Amino acid sequence: MGRVEYYDDPAAPAANALVPASNLLVTDDDGAILLQRRRDTGQWALPGGKQDIGESAADCAVRECLEETGIIAEVTDFLGVYSNPVHIVAYSDGEIRQQFEVAYIGRPIGGTPTINDEADGVCWVHPGDLDDYDIHPSMRQQIGDYLSGKYPYLS
Incomplete structure (x- = not known):
């Protein structure tokens, strides 16, 4: 299914759905953050x-x-609820979602970084290297909130 993201774009189509989603910001013992590159x-x-x-x-x-x-x-803490009405995701099937994500903080307890149908890259990124990655503004906000240590809980 195709997907187009709009962020604070006046040309974005009007949302017709609000779908609950969850994110997990996982950090390893060195403070690196787990990221995946969306296909x-x-x-x-x-x-x-x-x-x-x-x-x-x-x-x-x-x-x-x-x-x-x-x-x-495993989940270790709660980061916040992110429901930004200017973040719109349009799918090729006609669904147009307004962002609604519940974000948690977690730590790894097993597994190996593996690519799959949804992600063509998976890696651990140290906070100082985040600017080298093309990260959507909504994800940057969540990562920034985590790194600031001031979890907004509601955004």
Whole structure:
């Protein structure tokens, strides 16, 4: 399925859906952050995705992390709720979503970074190297909030 992201773009189509999603910001013992390069946009992002019926938001974040990166992680803290009405994601099937993400903080407990159908790159990135990566502004906000140590909880 094709996907186009709009961020603070007056040409963005009007949203017709609000879908709960969860992200997991995983850091290793050296403080590096787990990122995946999305096949659909080519940008680097935190692992995350749409919550399934019957699972909690935290379970969604852990599942998406494993599916998208090969890393088994556990949730250690809550980062915030991100629901920015100027972040629109349009899908080729006609769904146009307004961003709604619940973001958690986690740590790895197993697995190996692995590419897959959704991610053509997976790596650990030290905070000082983040500027070398094409990261969507919404992900940069979440990473920045984490690095500042001031979790907004609601954004």
